[in-house]
Amino acid sequence: MSLSMYPALNGGQFRLFNDRQVNAIHEGVVRLLEDVGLKVKSKRAYEIFEKSGALTDPAAETVRIPRTLLEKAIRTAPSRVTIHGREEKDDVVLEKNRVHFGTGGTVMYALDFETGERRLTHTQDVRDLARLVDGLENIAFYVIHTYPADVAEKDVDVNRFYWAITNTTKPIMGGMYTLEGLREAIKVSEMVAGGADKLRERPFVSFITLMVSPLVMDWHYTDFLIEVAAKGLPLAVPSEPLAGATSPVTLASTITLNLAESLAGLTLAQLVRPGTPTLIGTTSSIMDMKTGTYVAGAIESSLINAGIAQMAQYYGLPLYATGGQSDAKLNDAQAGYESAAQAMVLGLSGANWVHDAAGLLECCTTVSYEKTVIDNEILGNVLRVLRGVEVTDDTLAIDVIKAQGPGGNFLAHPHTAEHFRSEFFLPQVSDRWNRITWKQSGSLDAHARAHQLAEKVLKTHRAVPVEPKLREEIRRLFPGITGEDLG
């Protein structure tokens, strides 16, 4: 993994809507928030909205958000959010059409790295997947995507964040399960940062809450939202309408509903603490009309995401988006083509923080180490496309052609050595040898080659560590943290 990480790249080449359509969607959002509103089950949230001039109906528990309140929230929310890494080199800046890809979930199962069998996920997976992500150059961040089944529910949050923080310096984001667990996770993060103010200055952890489609603010997640916003830590407020089930089947409507819900979350976050770094978001997809279930690898999910990305750019708000998934059960052709098609659409749409883009199989229920490595390669291809084709005197290379002349070759020209690493994506999983050499190396398929690469990273790669003394102190304070620290 000696190749360096790609710099932040701009997408946005893929535009779904013209100005008239953008306006129609925006007016739809305003109408949903003004005329229909949301059912707000969190008492704290309800009161905050009420005090701020939203139209409340106590009997129906609904809150209607007037246009002015929405517009004010969009104004106070930062249009540029930096999600920090524990090391500055890993900082990720989200704005406009800048694109970064990372993991996401949360799943309960893993394909075991040794046996390949599907099994429950453990704290060790949180640790090892963090290390793998840290060592893969096209994955920019670690959204904690496994639920450790080997610890009690009250200890899940602190375990997830502890094992993530101590095994990668890339930005960490995660969902929460209990309010006490959330507070413990924040406490651990503050200890590693060197204090609450230090963490607020360079927050390397951020949190995901969610809206429930259609148009519900759950009490549980909404209280999390208020807690995180009050701390001034970055927050993603996605919603997940399923076209044809929890939103109308038409994608335009699903996009509009998703935006209304997520913008309601953003409005609440801005009311709690104006200026809270907030990502509007989508994890939307469709309900499959054959099986009647949620599917993750549908191409329509990417269309919804692309539409929302364009709208986020219109609002000037950073976006938490979803793509690069597959519903395949193993690393077969379906796993490859679904993930690749989604990731390419998301990249070209200019979505900022594209999560779920590495390692997921089976309708977002199962993680695979090998798939993580394969997705790293898919993302490398996507990032190469986003980087485009540079046109300068040096890249046009007319003088080089002139020097070599008709019938010459360019292989041994210094221009080739100088540029091939930036002009060509250099794959690590793809096999490009001829059949003879491929056979000699064991006739391995992509899954098997990815297994070897994952093994190499897991054996050799260590993230910049958190001081052992500090780790000991944290573990003394939170005895619920389970598992073995690596050197």
Next chain:
Amino acid sequence: MGNYFSELGENVISAKQERVRELTQRALADGVDPVEIINSGLIPGMNVVGARFKAGDMFVPEVLMSARAMNAGMELVKPLLVGKEVPSQGKVVLGTVKGDLHDIGKNLVSMMLESAGYTVINLGVDVSAAKFLQAVKENKPDILGMSALLTTTMLGMKDVIELLKEEGLRDQVKVVIGGAPISQEFAREIGADGFAPDAGSATELCHQLVAR
């Protein structure tokens, strides 16, 4: 003096042609043995390049640039070796067989062999059996390499081998072949000594044959 050698090696690896030239000049001015400059400085550097290429950490154009840097040093040293033998891995005559105009694969093999320390006589494309024979007689190479990209021209390789036999030269030269349609089976069938599926392994194949 040891410093010269390791610095020379490092600059061959990083393909700093000018720096290699400079260091070679300074080493020579300091009275360092020219043969030692090659054997302890330039070649060890190139060996590291070869290992990194094999491991997939360096790529073809970088190997060629390192070879160019090594040659910048060689050019200064060679004239001082009068009467001494210039260290070489061996001599190779290369060509694309008659009726075949494919050049780049064979040239890549040529460049990779040179960068690994071989002396290469590149006969070009559309080389007749008679021309191969003449080159073998004149140059007395350790290895004769033939390339073909077309299934229709690859049989020309057999003609060359037969001609070498008729002339009683077959035992004096190892014959290696390569190109997209070529296989180990074909090499055995026509009585070649070896086959390499790509430019990198062509170098290794030559190492093995020369060592025998």
